[in-house]
Amino acid sequence: MSAIWRWIYEPNFGLANALLERIGLPPQTWLSNPRLAMPAVALVALWKGLGYDVVIFLSGLQNIPTVYYEAAAVDGATPWQRFRHITLPLLSPVTYFVLVMSIINSFKVFAQIHVLTPDGGPLGSTKVMVFYIYELAFQQFHFGRAAAVAFILFAIVLAITFLQRWLIEPRVHYQ
16 A cells, blocks of 8 residues: 555655646655655555544444434434434444554554655654664664563553543443
8 A cells, every 4th residue: 555655645747746736736745855754654544544444433333223313303403413412422432442543553653654755754754663663673683672662662552542541531421
């Protein structure tokens, strides 16, 4: 997938610049500009996870009993009110799950960075902890240091997950 996005971001004949030129904007050097490289990689990572998240949300929507919507319609609730008072609260466990998993997955982005911006991008703009672990272990052969950084990454992800659980889970409405 990242190879396709590398072609999309190609400065001379890529689809992204063709679309920009079509609307009258100048072409960009997406992957060689330190200011644009990380947002470009983040967009690819977001696109990669979007299908998974949509399937999870669709599953959550299918698990909402229709009797709630029928009762709300009988009571005269507008579509916005049904969405706000039925769909959103009953999707909160799914939303919480997707949020936690998305944040965890954001710390694991490696393949996109490695394919789109080898060597950490321009001026190291796309060098993240996972890429640093890869460099330590497989380019510099400092396996012990790489393991230590991986453990620190694990501790950071664990702390963020517990923080999310502490802050957000009390607002999650389980049926």
